[in-house]
Amino acid sequence: MKNSVILKSFSSGISVIMDDTIPYEELLADIAVKFQEADRFFKDAAVAISLEGRNLTEKQEREVLDIITQNSRLKVLCLMGRDQDKNIKFLGIQNNLSFQKDENCGQFYRGSLSGGQSIETENSIIILGDVCDGSYVWSAKDIVILGSLTGEAHAGAGGGLNHFVVALEMNPSALKIGSLSYNIQPQRTSLWGRKPKSTPKIAYTCNGEVLMESITKELLDGFTL
Known part of the structure; x- marks a missing residue:
């Protein structure tokens, strides 16, 4: 194995540093062996993983x-980061995440x-902020953004179509629910070049x-987070 896999602990998370030269x-x-060996140390901790x-x-x-x-007793809550500054941004995200202990609850960010930050989770997630252009949110369940969505969002990423994306301002660069993609429409402007007033919107499948x-x-009565 010879250091092909290195584990580093962060607050509420583990960074898995992998050799890019081996098959x-x-x-x-090697990852299996590494986590078997580290099981006594990490035990059944609930963690985010950065690859x-x-x-x-x-x-x-x-x-x-x-x-x-x-190969461990770890409870992996989510996979963090896909950008070039993954380690730094992972730390920043971890400081803001509050994980719910109840598996039936969602997560809050x-x-x-x-700047290319991303969040991936197996749970529903509520984001108290914006998802800017170039950023990405992936959830196996539902996504609620209490801000603007101009980046990418993928709800029901585990394959389910009975999920949704909500945002106070909905202008995604890409949006998917399950295997279905939303057909992004060009944003309209008024005759005076002003954008129309935005209203909270929900994306769902039908x-x-x-x-x-x-x-x-009436529309929300049919949905449960």
């Missing part, structure tokens, strides 16, 4: 997380995502497509 299958085996040192596809990221959970509508009490 991928060999790396997976560093090697570019991985989304499929490979999920395979690595599977290896970690299969206090602050805005910008009859095999993603719809986006202004939020009403």
Whole structure:
């Protein structure tokens, strides 16, 4: 194994630094051994994971997380960061995250995502801030943004279509629910060059497509976070 996998602890998280020169299958085996050896130290802690040192596809990221959970008692709450400054931004995000102990509850992130920051979680998430252009939110369940969405959002990323994305200002660069993508429309401007007043909106699936509508009490009655 020879230092092909290095683990570093952060507040509420573990950074997994991987060798980018060895074959991928060999790396997976080394990760399994590393977390088996570290199990006595980490025990059943609830943590976020940051993967560093090697570019991985989304499929490979999920395979690595599977290896970690299969070879340890860790409760992996989410995968953090995809940008070049992953380690620094991971720390910044961790300082703002509040994880709920109840598995049926969602997670909260206090602050805005910008400059390529990203959050990935298996739970529903409520973001108390903006998701700016170039940033990315991935949730296996629902996403609620108490701010503006100009970046990317993917709800129901585990494959479920019965999920939604809510934002106080909805202008995503890309939006998906399950396997369905929303058809982004060019933003309209008035004759005086002003953007129309934004209203809170919800994106959800219906009859095999993603719809986006202004939020009403009647519409929300059909959704549960």
